[in-house]
Amino acid sequence: MTPDESTLASEPLDTLDEQVLLTVRNMHARLDPVPSGLTDRIKFELTLAALHAEIAELQRVSLAGVRADDTAYAPTQSVTFTSSRLSLMVTLTAPTDDPDQARQGTITVDGWVTVAGTVVELRVGNLSLTVTADEHGRFVIEDVPHGPGRFVLHPPGEGERPIITPTVEL
Protein backbone atom coordinates (compact mmCIF):
# COMPACT_ATOMS: atom_id res chain seq x y z
CA MET A 1 0.00 0.00 0.00
CA THR A 2 1.38 3.40 -0.93
CA PRO A 3 1.66 6.15 1.73
CA ASP A 4 -1.04 7.93 -0.20
CA GLU A 5 -3.35 4.96 0.27
CA SER A 6 -2.53 4.73 3.98
CA THR A 7 -3.60 8.32 4.47
CA LEU A 8 -6.74 7.76 2.45
CA ALA A 9 -7.52 4.60 4.43
CA SER A 10 -7.44 6.38 7.81
CA GLU A 11 -9.74 9.20 6.78
CA PRO A 12 -13.45 9.12 7.57
CA LEU A 13 -15.87 8.16 4.82
CA ASP A 14 -17.19 11.09 2.81
CA THR A 15 -19.76 11.75 0.10
CA LEU A 16 -17.35 10.82 -2.70
CA ASP A 17 -16.98 7.36 -1.09
CA GLU A 18 -20.74 7.13 -1.03
CA GLN A 19 -20.86 7.95 -4.74
CA VAL A 20 -18.16 5.41 -5.54
CA LEU A 21 -20.01 2.71 -3.58
CA LEU A 22 -23.24 3.61 -5.35
CA THR A 23 -21.59 3.08 -8.73
CA VAL A 24 -20.15 -0.21 -7.46
CA ARG A 25 -23.65 -1.22 -6.39
CA ASN A 26 -25.20 -0.26 -9.73
CA MET A 27 -22.48 -2.09 -11.60
CA HIS A 28 -23.00 -5.36 -9.70
CA ALA A 29 -26.78 -5.03 -9.86
CA ARG A 30 -26.45 -4.72 -13.64
CA LEU A 31 -23.84 -7.44 -14.18
CA ASP A 32 -25.03 -10.04 -11.73
CA PRO A 33 -28.56 -9.34 -10.52
CA VAL A 34 -30.44 -11.53 -8.06
CA PRO A 35 -31.97 -14.23 -10.32
CA SER A 36 -35.61 -13.58 -11.08
CA GLY A 37 -37.91 -15.70 -8.97
CA LEU A 38 -35.27 -16.43 -6.32
CA THR A 39 -37.07 -14.58 -3.54
CA ASP A 40 -40.34 -16.36 -4.41
CA ARG A 41 -38.59 -19.74 -4.32
CA ILE A 42 -37.09 -18.87 -0.95
CA LYS A 43 -40.48 -17.83 0.44
CA PHE A 44 -42.03 -21.07 -0.78
CA GLU A 45 -39.25 -23.13 0.84
CA LEU A 46 -39.69 -21.22 4.10
CA THR A 47 -43.43 -21.85 4.06
CA LEU A 48 -42.78 -25.57 3.67
CA ALA A 49 -40.14 -25.56 6.38
CA ALA A 50 -42.43 -23.70 8.79
CA LEU A 51 -45.38 -26.02 8.15
CA HIS A 52 -43.37 -29.25 8.00
CA ALA A 53 -45.72 -29.79 5.09
CA GLU A 54 -45.98 -32.56 2.57
CA ILE A 55 -46.04 -31.44 -1.06
CA ALA A 56 -48.88 -32.70 -3.23
CA GLU A 57 -48.31 -33.50 -6.86
CA LEU A 58 -50.09 -31.76 -9.65
CA GLN A 59 -51.82 -34.66 -11.36
CA ARG A 60 -53.94 -33.34 -14.15
CA VAL A 61 -55.15 -30.11 -15.65
CA SER A 62 -58.07 -30.21 -18.01
CA LEU A 63 -59.97 -27.51 -19.71
CA ALA A 64 -63.64 -28.40 -19.48
CA GLY A 65 -64.37 -26.18 -22.37
CA VAL A 66 -67.01 -23.53 -22.46
CA ARG A 67 -70.26 -24.20 -20.72
CA ALA A 68 -73.14 -22.26 -22.10
CA ASP A 69 -76.34 -21.49 -20.28
CA ASP A 70 -78.90 -18.76 -20.43
CA THR A 71 -76.95 -16.09 -18.66
CA ALA A 72 -73.23 -16.62 -18.98
CA TYR A 73 -70.34 -18.14 -20.80
CA ALA A 74 -68.15 -19.51 -18.11
CA PRO A 75 -64.81 -21.06 -19.00
CA THR A 76 -63.90 -23.71 -16.49
CA GLN A 77 -60.75 -25.59 -15.68
CA SER A 78 -60.20 -28.65 -13.52
CA VAL A 79 -57.04 -29.41 -11.61
CA THR A 80 -56.25 -32.55 -9.62
CA PHE A 81 -53.58 -32.88 -6.92
CA THR A 82 -52.54 -36.03 -5.13
CA SER A 83 -50.51 -36.78 -2.04
CA SER A 84 -49.93 -39.93 0.03
CA ARG A 85 -52.89 -39.15 2.28
CA LEU A 86 -55.48 -37.49 0.07
CA SER A 87 -56.45 -36.19 -3.33
CA LEU A 88 -57.88 -32.83 -4.19
CA MET A 89 -59.84 -31.90 -7.27
CA VAL A 90 -60.79 -28.32 -7.96
CA THR A 91 -62.81 -26.72 -10.72
CA LEU A 92 -62.15 -23.08 -11.44
CA THR A 93 -64.96 -21.03 -12.94
CA ALA A 94 -64.69 -17.45 -14.07
CA PRO A 95 -68.16 -15.87 -14.14
CA THR A 96 -68.01 -13.59 -17.15
CA ASP A 97 -71.48 -12.16 -16.95
CA ASP A 98 -72.32 -12.15 -13.28
CA PRO A 99 -75.02 -9.55 -12.51
CA ASP A 100 -73.15 -8.72 -9.32
CA GLN A 101 -70.49 -6.25 -10.47
CA ALA A 102 -68.26 -6.99 -7.50
CA ARG A 103 -67.93 -10.58 -8.68
CA GLN A 104 -66.58 -9.61 -12.08
CA GLY A 105 -62.96 -10.50 -12.54
CA THR A 106 -62.96 -13.06 -9.73
CA ILE A 107 -63.24 -16.82 -9.89
CA THR A 108 -65.14 -19.48 -8.02
CA VAL A 109 -63.38 -22.60 -6.82
CA ASP A 110 -65.53 -25.73 -6.49
CA GLY A 111 -63.57 -28.47 -4.82
CA TRP A 112 -63.66 -31.99 -3.60
CA VAL A 113 -61.16 -33.56 -1.26
CA THR A 114 -61.02 -37.27 -0.39
CA VAL A 115 -60.93 -36.68 3.38
CA ALA A 116 -64.11 -35.14 4.81
CA GLY A 117 -63.66 -32.28 7.23
CA THR A 118 -60.33 -31.17 5.79
CA VAL A 119 -59.66 -27.49 6.32
CA VAL A 120 -58.82 -26.02 2.91
CA GLU A 121 -56.83 -22.84 2.75
CA LEU A 122 -56.26 -21.06 -0.55
CA ARG A 123 -53.39 -18.59 -0.69
CA VAL A 124 -53.38 -16.06 -3.50
CA GLY A 125 -50.84 -13.29 -3.13
CA ASN A 126 -51.19 -12.00 0.41
CA LEU A 127 -54.76 -13.21 0.63
CA SER A 128 -55.69 -16.35 2.54
CA LEU A 129 -59.17 -17.85 2.12
CA THR A 130 -60.16 -20.73 4.37
CA VAL A 131 -63.12 -23.11 4.26
CA THR A 132 -63.86 -26.55 5.72
CA ALA A 133 -64.87 -29.41 3.43
CA ASP A 134 -68.27 -30.92 4.29
CA GLU A 135 -68.97 -34.57 5.19
CA HIS A 136 -68.74 -35.45 1.50
CA GLY A 137 -65.46 -33.59 1.11
CA ARG A 138 -67.02 -30.80 -0.91
CA PHE A 139 -66.25 -27.12 -0.57
CA VAL A 140 -66.71 -23.85 -2.45
CA ILE A 141 -64.49 -20.77 -2.31
CA GLU A 142 -65.94 -17.67 -3.96
CA ASP A 143 -64.57 -14.26 -4.95
CA VAL A 144 -61.07 -15.53 -5.55
CA PRO A 145 -58.84 -12.99 -7.32
CA HIS A 146 -56.81 -14.03 -10.35
CA GLY A 147 -53.13 -14.79 -9.86
CA PRO A 148 -50.78 -17.55 -8.79
CA GLY A 149 -52.21 -19.46 -5.85
CA ARG A 150 -51.79 -22.67 -3.91
CA PHE A 151 -53.79 -24.78 -1.51
CA VAL A 152 -52.75 -25.72 1.98
CA LEU A 153 -54.76 -28.67 3.29
CA HIS A 154 -55.10 -29.49 6.96
CA PRO A 155 -56.63 -32.98 7.34
CA PRO A 156 -58.68 -33.40 10.52
CA GLY A 157 -56.97 -35.02 13.49
CA GLU A 158 -54.34 -34.04 16.00
CA GLY A 159 -50.77 -33.77 14.77
CA GLU A 160 -51.61 -34.30 11.09
CA ARG A 161 -49.03 -32.59 8.90
CA PRO A 162 -50.49 -30.16 6.40
CA ILE A 163 -50.27 -30.81 2.66
CA ILE A 164 -49.35 -28.03 0.28
CA THR A 165 -49.92 -27.99 -3.49
CA PRO A 166 -47.67 -26.47 -6.12
CA THR A 167 -48.63 -23.03 -7.32
CA VAL A 168 -51.22 -22.89 -10.09
CA GLU A 169 -52.41 -19.93 -12.09
CA LEU A 170 -55.94 -19.07 -11.03
Added chain:
Amino acid sequence: MSIDSPTAGMPSADAALTLTRRAALAFTAYQAGDRDRMSELVDLLTPVLWHTARGQRLDTATAEDVVQTAWIRLVEHADAIQDPQAVLGWLVTTVRREAWRLLRQSGRAVPTDEVPEESAGAPVAPSGDGSTIDPALVAVLHEGQQQLWHHVTSLPQRCQALLRVIAFVDRPDYAALSEALGMPVGSIGPTRGRCLAKLRAALLADPTWSAS
Protein backbone atom coordinates in the same frame (compact mmCIF):
# COMPACT_ATOMS: atom_id res chain seq x y z
CA MET B 1 -17.82 11.28 -18.09
CA SER B 2 -19.73 11.30 -14.89
CA ILE B 3 -20.69 8.75 -12.32
CA ASP B 4 -24.26 7.90 -11.47
CA SER B 5 -26.43 10.21 -9.47
CA PRO B 6 -25.84 9.57 -5.77
CA THR B 7 -29.56 9.62 -5.05
CA ALA B 8 -30.70 6.82 -7.35
CA GLY B 9 -31.56 3.73 -5.36
CA MET B 10 -28.95 4.37 -2.68
CA PRO B 11 -30.28 4.45 0.86
CA SER B 12 -28.71 7.57 2.29
CA ALA B 13 -26.33 7.19 5.19
CA ASP B 14 -28.37 9.38 7.46
CA ALA B 15 -31.68 7.72 6.66
CA ALA B 16 -33.58 7.16 9.86
CA LEU B 17 -33.81 3.46 9.15
CA THR B 18 -30.77 1.59 7.94
CA LEU B 19 -31.10 -1.80 6.31
CA THR B 20 -30.08 -3.43 9.59
CA ARG B 21 -32.71 -1.48 11.48
CA ARG B 22 -35.47 -2.25 8.98
CA ALA B 23 -34.50 -5.92 9.07
CA ALA B 24 -34.56 -5.83 12.88
CA LEU B 25 -38.11 -4.43 12.91
CA ALA B 26 -39.40 -7.10 10.53
CA PHE B 27 -37.60 -9.88 12.39
CA THR B 28 -38.86 -8.71 15.79
CA ALA B 29 -42.42 -8.76 14.46
CA TYR B 30 -41.80 -12.22 13.00
CA GLN B 31 -40.47 -13.52 16.31
CA ALA B 32 -43.54 -12.07 18.03
CA GLY B 33 -45.77 -14.21 15.77
CA ASP B 34 -46.40 -12.04 12.71
CA ARG B 35 -45.25 -14.75 10.31
CA ASP B 36 -45.90 -12.71 7.17
CA ARG B 37 -43.05 -10.36 8.02
CA MET B 38 -40.53 -13.04 7.02
CA SER B 39 -41.50 -12.38 3.42
CA GLU B 40 -40.57 -8.71 3.82
CA LEU B 41 -37.25 -9.75 5.35
CA VAL B 42 -36.53 -12.03 2.37
CA ASP B 43 -37.16 -9.17 -0.09
CA LEU B 44 -35.06 -6.80 1.97
CA LEU B 45 -31.95 -8.90 2.54
CA THR B 46 -31.70 -11.37 -0.34
CA PRO B 47 -29.73 -8.93 -2.58
CA VAL B 48 -27.03 -8.54 0.10
CA LEU B 49 -26.86 -12.31 0.57
CA TRP B 50 -26.74 -12.93 -3.17
CA HIS B 51 -23.73 -10.63 -3.57
CA THR B 52 -22.11 -12.18 -0.50
CA ALA B 53 -22.38 -15.63 -2.07
CA ARG B 54 -21.26 -14.48 -5.53
CA GLY B 55 -18.43 -12.50 -3.97
CA GLN B 56 -17.22 -15.82 -2.52
CA ARG B 57 -16.85 -16.99 -6.12
CA LEU B 58 -19.71 -19.46 -6.21
CA ASP B 59 -21.41 -20.19 -9.52
CA THR B 60 -25.00 -18.95 -9.80
CA ALA B 61 -26.71 -22.28 -9.08
CA THR B 62 -24.58 -22.90 -5.97
CA ALA B 63 -25.04 -19.30 -4.85
CA GLU B 64 -28.82 -19.76 -5.04
CA ASP B 65 -28.63 -22.91 -2.93
CA VAL B 66 -26.42 -21.25 -0.34
CA VAL B 67 -28.70 -18.22 -0.01
CA GLN B 68 -31.74 -20.48 0.29
CA THR B 69 -29.99 -22.61 2.92
CA ALA B 70 -29.17 -19.52 4.98
CA TRP B 71 -32.82 -18.50 5.07
CA ILE B 72 -33.96 -21.97 6.11
CA ARG B 73 -31.36 -21.97 8.91
CA LEU B 74 -32.67 -18.59 10.05
CA VAL B 75 -36.21 -19.93 10.35
CA GLU B 76 -34.92 -23.00 12.20
CA HIS B 77 -32.89 -20.88 14.62
CA ALA B 78 -35.18 -17.86 14.83
CA ASP B 79 -35.79 -18.28 18.55
CA ALA B 80 -32.08 -18.42 19.32
CA ILE B 81 -31.34 -15.00 17.86
CA GLN B 82 -31.57 -12.64 20.82
CA ASP B 83 -30.62 -9.39 19.13
CA PRO B 84 -32.79 -8.64 16.08
CA GLN B 85 -30.21 -6.04 14.97
CA ALA B 86 -27.84 -8.96 14.42
CA VAL B 87 -30.03 -10.77 11.90
CA LEU B 88 -28.30 -9.39 8.78
CA GLY B 89 -24.86 -10.20 10.17
CA TRP B 90 -26.06 -13.66 11.15
CA LEU B 91 -27.31 -14.38 7.63
CA VAL B 92 -24.17 -13.01 5.96
CA THR B 93 -21.98 -15.12 8.27
CA THR B 94 -24.10 -18.19 7.48
CA VAL B 95 -23.81 -17.60 3.72
CA ARG B 96 -20.06 -17.12 3.99
CA ARG B 97 -19.54 -20.28 6.07
CA GLU B 98 -21.76 -22.36 3.82
CA ALA B 99 -19.91 -21.03 0.76
CA TRP B 100 -16.59 -21.82 2.40
CA ARG B 101 -17.77 -25.35 3.26
CA LEU B 102 -18.85 -26.04 -0.33
CA LEU B 103 -15.68 -24.57 -1.83
CA ARG B 104 -13.54 -26.67 0.48
CA GLN B 105 -15.63 -29.75 -0.34
CA SER B 106 -15.17 -29.22 -4.06
CA GLY B 107 -11.44 -28.71 -3.46
CA ARG B 108 -11.57 -25.58 -5.53
CA ALA B 109 -10.54 -22.05 -4.70
CA VAL B 110 -9.10 -20.87 -1.40
CA PRO B 111 -11.72 -18.88 0.46
CA THR B 112 -11.18 -15.17 -0.01
CA ASP B 113 -10.76 -14.41 3.66
CA GLU B 114 -7.68 -16.60 3.76
CA VAL B 115 -5.95 -14.87 0.88
CA PRO B 116 -3.45 -12.39 2.27
CA GLU B 117 -4.55 -8.97 1.15
CA GLU B 118 -1.31 -7.92 -0.48
CA SER B 119 -0.78 -11.17 -2.36
CA ALA B 120 -3.25 -10.51 -5.08
CA GLY B 121 -2.61 -7.37 -7.03
CA ALA B 122 -3.87 -8.52 -10.39
CA PRO B 123 -7.38 -9.37 -11.48
CA VAL B 124 -8.16 -12.70 -9.90
CA ALA B 125 -10.00 -15.19 -12.03
CA PRO B 126 -8.56 -18.66 -11.51
CA SER B 127 -9.80 -21.34 -13.84
CA GLY B 128 -13.02 -22.88 -12.65
CA ASP B 129 -13.96 -19.69 -10.84
CA GLY B 130 -17.73 -19.84 -10.84
CA SER B 131 -18.16 -16.12 -10.41
CA THR B 132 -16.59 -15.20 -13.73
CA ILE B 133 -18.69 -12.65 -15.54
CA ASP B 134 -19.40 -13.12 -19.23
CA PRO B 135 -17.34 -10.51 -21.14
CA ALA B 136 -20.37 -9.86 -23.33
CA LEU B 137 -22.18 -8.64 -20.23
CA VAL B 138 -19.38 -6.27 -19.33
CA ALA B 139 -19.71 -4.84 -22.84
CA VAL B 140 -23.24 -3.67 -22.12
CA LEU B 141 -22.12 -1.54 -19.20
CA HIS B 142 -21.97 2.12 -20.02
CA GLU B 143 -18.55 3.70 -20.34
CA GLY B 144 -18.23 4.83 -16.73
CA GLN B 145 -19.24 1.43 -15.41
CA GLN B 146 -16.73 -0.34 -17.67
CA GLN B 147 -13.98 1.83 -16.28
CA LEU B 148 -15.12 1.10 -12.74
CA TRP B 149 -15.26 -2.61 -13.58
CA HIS B 150 -11.64 -2.44 -14.68
CA HIS B 151 -10.54 -0.75 -11.44
CA VAL B 152 -12.66 -2.99 -9.19
CA THR B 153 -11.37 -6.21 -10.77
CA SER B 154 -7.81 -4.95 -10.26
CA LEU B 155 -8.36 -4.97 -6.49
CA PRO B 156 -7.36 -7.92 -4.30
CA GLN B 157 -10.09 -10.56 -4.29
CA ARG B 158 -11.02 -9.99 -0.65
CA CYS B 159 -11.45 -6.25 -1.33
CA GLN B 160 -13.70 -7.02 -4.27
CA ALA B 161 -15.82 -9.28 -2.07
CA LEU B 162 -15.98 -6.69 0.72
CA LEU B 163 -16.91 -3.70 -1.43
CA ARG B 164 -19.45 -5.71 -3.35
CA VAL B 165 -21.42 -6.47 -0.19
CA ILE B 166 -20.85 -3.11 1.52
CA ALA B 167 -22.25 -1.32 -1.54
CA PHE B 168 -25.65 -2.89 -0.78
CA VAL B 169 -25.93 -1.75 2.85
CA ASP B 170 -26.04 1.59 4.65
CA ARG B 171 -23.03 3.41 6.08
CA PRO B 172 -23.77 2.80 9.80
CA ASP B 173 -23.83 -0.94 9.02
CA TYR B 174 -20.44 -1.11 7.29
CA ALA B 175 -18.35 -2.08 10.32
CA ALA B 176 -20.70 -4.84 11.50
CA LEU B 177 -21.03 -6.24 7.97
CA SER B 178 -17.30 -6.23 7.37
CA GLU B 179 -16.89 -8.23 10.60
CA ALA B 180 -19.56 -10.70 9.45
CA LEU B 181 -17.54 -11.10 6.25
CA GLY B 182 -14.54 -12.13 8.33
CA MET B 183 -12.60 -8.94 7.62
CA PRO B 184 -10.35 -7.39 10.29
CA VAL B 185 -11.74 -4.55 12.40
CA GLY B 186 -11.30 -1.23 10.60
CA SER B 187 -11.56 -2.76 7.10
CA ILE B 188 -14.29 -0.26 6.43
CA GLY B 189 -16.26 2.15 8.69
CA PRO B 190 -16.02 4.54 10.34
CA THR B 191 -12.85 5.21 8.36
CA ARG B 192 -12.48 4.48 4.68
CA GLY B 193 -10.29 1.44 5.18
CA ARG B 194 -7.76 -0.04 2.82
CA CYS B 195 -10.04 -1.55 0.19
CA LEU B 196 -12.03 1.57 -0.50
CA ALA B 197 -8.82 3.66 -0.28
CA LYS B 198 -7.24 1.52 -2.98
CA LEU B 199 -10.24 1.89 -5.25
CA ARG B 200 -10.49 5.62 -4.59
CA ALA B 201 -6.77 6.11 -5.27
CA ALA B 202 -7.09 4.20 -8.53
CA LEU B 203 -10.10 6.23 -9.60
CA LEU B 204 -8.47 9.55 -8.67
CA ALA B 205 -5.35 8.55 -10.61
CA ASP B 206 -7.45 7.81 -13.69
CA PRO B 207 -7.56 11.02 -15.73
CA THR B 208 -10.71 9.89 -17.49
CA TRP B 209 -12.59 9.35 -14.22
CA SER B 210 -14.71 12.20 -13.03
CA ALA B 211 -16.78 12.28 -9.90
CA SER B 212 -18.79 15.29 -10.97
